[in-house]
Amino acid sequence: MQVHTTTAAEKSTPPNAETCEPLRFLTCGSVDDGKSTLIGRLLHENSLVFVDHLAALERDSKKYGTTTGTLDFALLLDGLEAEREQGITIDVAYRYFSTKRRSFVVADAPGHEQYTRNMATGASNSDLAVLLADARKGLLSQTRRHAIIASLLGLQHVVLAVNKMDLVGLDEGVFKHIAEGFATFAADLGFRTLQAIPVSARDGDNISTLSTRMDWYGGPTLLSYLEEIEVDDHRAARPFRMPVQLVSRPDSDFRGFAGTVADGRVLVGDGVAVLPTGRTSRVKRILNVSGECEAAVAGDAVTLILTDEIDIARGDMLTAPQERAQVADQFAAHLVWMSDERLLPGRSYLVKINHGTVAGTVTALKHRIDVNTLGRMATKTLSLNDIGVCNISLARAVAFDAYSDNRDTGSFILIDRYTNETLAAGMIDFALRRAGNLHHxxxxxxxxxxxxxxxHKPLVLWFTGLPGAGKSTLANLVETGLHARGIHTTMLDGDNVRLGLNRDLGFTEPDRVENIRRVGEVARLMSEAGLVVLCSFISPFRAERRMVRELIGTEAFIEIFVDTPLDTCIARDPKGLYRRALAGEIKNVTGVDQIYEAPQAAALHLKADGTSPRSLADQVIACVMGRVLP
Structure with a gap:
């Protein structure tokens, strides 16, 4: 890491807004560290606040302000009513401004942990991070978490703004202690430059002009540093990449592929490779918003027309033929978990990558990163704001680059398949070739x-319900009846499977997900053998039951909900599980300290309380015979 200082040559030839590259920077850090105040002060000191906005700020400062008798500059960026009332930033606030030396796009990110996803969004589009730390509190967990996320998202330049120096008596020792501690912490994060600046955002010290109250500090002000730092953009010099966002076919005579050039440049006549298929062609025409052009470079939104008719879809990637992106259906990645719902390895998620969407699972969760020490912590799941390293397997191969090589083509998000909630942001580390030599x-x-x-036709009968609901009893009766009718059957029971195939699994949520994943694969193989497979499992989560349904196929899958009230199950307690769970002797018992998500539209909903098992079995047998006979 290098600390940038202003040289004499730079002072003699100051940059200007027309010749200097625009700087996209992010302000981040823990809550109440003064991020919005700092940016508001920066805008005000450079006469970038309109008169009517300034008048509104004076009114709002009296109503919402947290700085008695003075302007509360944070209110310039806190635009939501909830933000003003609570005195916090919730959404990412973007501001565009210019000085005589440079133009800027600033993203003010929230500091609260529950809005870490917003910070990650802002970081993904920035070149530099201004990371604030409260001089009274020093480096907090959220400060370190934001630094790690900034590093993971490819930011190579960081300014550590030690704010509220006026509240610690402008003490040089406090500043040095925080700056040195952060430099030690960030040594392994890969930042190219790190500049520490002591500031008071409220009073304006070292924001645009050097503070007369901190004569011990001889470095740059925040503004001068941001105006002068060189942020290299080598995207145009890298191999050509363009993920296809849209296949444009307004009529039978036109077929173009629209997207934004992520890296490199492309000229009319250049060869291109289409990934993941590997087919090649040449660029016949290039269209942009102004019409036809001869070339496109990184950042340009264009439509390419090729000389050959090739099957290309949204999510495919056009690349340089001799320097192609990677193609694989498995990769290792870092994840920033953004949901209250925990990550469960083995669960099927949607992976959105390079405009395409494909089903995928986390096959291995290697470790979680301790945000305070950067240590690797063993874990079976990720919770809100956790950062982890994992392996991901996709339903089909896709094209991508390592995130360190390309922030656009190496990033992805995980989405819940049923709620459509964004669960995590991912950064690809490298492709996994573990299954490269396997073929169906x-x-x-x-x-x-x-x-x-x-x-007869194959079928999978999936009995689900609380412990003690009577699933195994009912499944045994059904199998006996089917066997008597000449139906070839086999039965997979929860306890029996755990005594063999799944003896390595416990009863935590991640283990239950993996248990059902394995059983689903076995049931699929047995159904392909032509059998009617009876599966008796609590299977408490809807997501895994749906996963098995999709694996088997809707036509060959019957979900049977054995609906027995919890009180009845506790009274039965055939294995003594409820008694021990209610006494606190064992944990992770469904219905006591672990949820059961009842089916919402089971093929058979059997009200088991008060109805004889034989009568219920007859209902199932009648349904099965109507499905399996040719």
Whole structure:
């Protein structure tokens, strides 16, 4: 890491807003460290606040302000009513401004932990981070977390603004202690430059002009540093990349592929490779908002027309033929978890990458990062604001780059398949080739031929319900009845599977997800063998039951909800689980300290309380016989 200082040459030839590259920077840090106040002060000192806005600020400062008798500059950026009432930033506030030396885009990120996702959003579009620390509090967990996220999202330049120096008596020792502590912490984060500046955002010390009250500090002001720092953008010199965002076909004579050039440049006549298929062609025409052009560079939004008719879809990537992106269906990645719902390895999520969406699962959660020490912590899940390293497997191969090589083509998000909630931001580390030498083996005997031999269709019966609901009892009765009718069956029972195949799994939420994933795969193989497979599992989560349904296929899957009231299950307690759980002897018992998500639209909803098991079994058998006979 290097600390940038202003040189004499730079002072003699100051940059200007027309020749200097615009700087996109982020203000971040823990809550109440003064991020909004700092940016508001910066705008005010450079006469960038309109007169009517200044008048409104004076009124709002009296109503909402936290600085008695003075202007509360934070209110310039806190635009939401809730932000003003609570005195916090909730959403990312963007401001565009220019000085004589440079133009800026500033993103003011919230400091509260529950809004970490907003900070990550702002960081993903920034070149530099201004990380604030309250001089009274020093480096907090959220300060360190924001530094780690900034590093993961590719920011290479950081300013540590030690704010509220006026509240610690402008003490040089306090500043040095915080600056040195952060430099030690950030040594392994890969920042190219790190500049520490003592400031008082409220009073304006070292914001635009050097403070006369801190004559011990001889470095740059915040504004002069931001005006002078060089943020290199080498995207145009890198290999060509353009993820396809839209296939444009207004009529039968036109077929173009629209997107934004992520890296490199492309000229009319250049060869391109289409990934993941690997087909190649040449660029026939390039269109932008003004019409036809001869070339496009990184950052340009264009439509490319190729010389060949190639099947290209949204989410495919056009690349340089000799320097292609990676193509794989597995990769290692860092995740920033952004949801109150925990990450559960083995659960099926949607992975949105380079405008395409594909199903994927976290196959291995390697570790969680301790934000205070950067240490690696063993874990089975990630919770809100956790940062972890994992392996991800996709349903099909996609094209991507490592995030360190390309922030655009190496990033992705995880989405809940059923609520559509964004769960995590991901940064790809490298491709995994573990399954690269595996190919699906075509079998000589098909499922249809096996069904013909058995004279019935395959089917998976999935019995779900609380412990003690009577699932296994009912499944046994159903299998006996089907066997008597000449149906070839097999049964997978929760306890029996855990005594063998899944003996390594416990009863935590991640282990329950993996338990059902494995059982679903086994049920699929058995159904492909032509059998009617009876599965008796609590399977408490809807997501995993849906996953098995999709794995098997809707036509060959019947979800059977054995609906027995909890009180009845506790009274039965055939294995003594409820008694021990209610006494605090064991944990993770569904219905006591672990949730059960009842089916919302099961194929068979059996009210088991008060109805004889034999009668319920007859209902299931009647349903099955209507489905399996040709």
């Amino acid at each position: 083996q075509q079998l000589a005997v098909t499922t249809a031929q096996r069904s013909q031999l058995m004279q």
